[in-house]
Amino acid sequence: xxxxxxxxxxxxxxxxxxxxxxxxxxxxxxxxxxxxxxxxxxxxxxxxxxxxxxxxxxxxxxxxxxxxxxxxxxxxxxxxxxxxxxxxxxxxxxxxxxxxxxxxxxxxxxxxxxxxxxxxxxxxxxxxxxxxxxxxxxxxxxxxxxxxxxxxxxxxxxxxxxxxxxxxxxxxxxxxxxxxxxxxxxxxxxxxxxxxxxxxxxxxxxxxxxxxxxxxxxxxxxxxxxxxxxxxxxxxxxxxxxxxxxxxxxxxxxxxxxxxxxxxxxxxxxxxxxxxxxxxxxxxxxxxxxxxxxxxxxxx
Ligand code: NAD
Numbered sequence: 001x002x003x004x005x006x007x008x009x010x011x012x013x014x015x016x017x018x019x020x021x022x023x024x025x026x027x028x029x030x031x032x033x034x035x036x037x038x039x040x041x042x043x044x045x046x047x048x049x050x051x052x053x054x055x056x057x058x059x060x061x062x063x064x065x066x067x068x069x070x071x072x073x074x075x076x077x078x079x080x081x082x083x084x085x086x087x088x089x090x091x092x093x094x095x096x097x098x099x100x101x102x103x104x105x106x107x108x109x110x111x112x113x114x115x116x117x118x119x120x121x122x123x124x125x126x127x128x129x130x131x132x133x134x135x136x137x138x139x140x141x142x143x144x145x146x147x148x149x150x151x152x153x154x155x156x157x158x159x160x161x162x163x164x165x166x167x168x169x170x171x172x173x174x175x176x177x178x179x180x181x182x183x184x185x186x187x188x189x190x191x192x193x194x195x196x197x198x199x200x201x202x203x204x205x206x207x208x209x210x211x212x213x214x215x216x217x218x219x220x221x222x223x224x225x226x227x228x229x230x231x232x233x234x235x236x237x238x239x240x241x242x243x244x245x246x247x248x249x250x251x252x253x254x255x256x257x258x259x260x261x262x263x264x265x266x267x268x269x270x271x272x273x274x275x276x277x278x279x280x281x282x283x284x285x286x287x288x289x290x291x292x293x294x295x296x297x298x299x300x
Pocket of ligand 1: 080119142143144145146147148149166167168169172193209210211212214220221222236237238239259260262263264266
């Protein structure tokens, strides 16, 4: 008589991903992914890969990508200063990544490496959740850096009549406006920050994409009291979640949107790209709130 075949116990699905960038040690993205993976019964490992800024050039990133794939990574998140430099090394770009010319998520799909930008999709879905399909007149984006570029790309696709990108470096703002190109449903232009008081007085809403509001950059890049009474204020800074700007805006009776939705959305979208499994966004939001609160309670 033949013995019944022995059944191997099923091991949980395993996922290995990482975050490549400078100073990525304190990032909250790894615990967000690992907590979400655990919720889905996965064995989910998320490593940080800290690089020297001098190693953000394509000749250094190419062997890093090759090694990560050879070591069995399913994908990588990418942050400053490698988001643009990694683009020419990839086989394919998702539409948002192609438009912004920067990638924050790479999925290894067999031999192919596919680049996505979940900062664009993360801000876009947070904006839609906050403002629905409202139509907007003039929207001012303050800050034309790395995150500002992703935000501008998402705003460009929304029902906004006029988009003005303002930065202390007016040339950077103008270059970003040119990169977006002519808008089907409205206009886009760059401006210096000296124009801000006049722009804000006529705006439907404003987005802060400068570092002002972070613990290391206290204060506000502009005064929300200059906005009309029915305007809204969005901040993408989320550590802390209640920035000086949002507190001041609420004191003026303005509607606000915090940076938490973008931070959660970029992580949830990347999780789905890496795993093909739908993320539990409500649970990820609670996790991120807890992580930010824990960090504030013990900053070390
Ligand atoms: P960055 O340094 O690349 O760009 C900041 C830009 O702001 C620069 O162009 C700078 O000239 C401009 N700026 C600074 N002070 C200004 C002022 N007073 N008026 C007008 N422009 C001013 O930084 P980044 O990578 O774009 O990130 C900006 C902030 O966005 C970070 O500090 C971070 O807190 C936040 N962020 C949030 C998320 C999220 O998921 N919510 C993601 C990325 C970054």
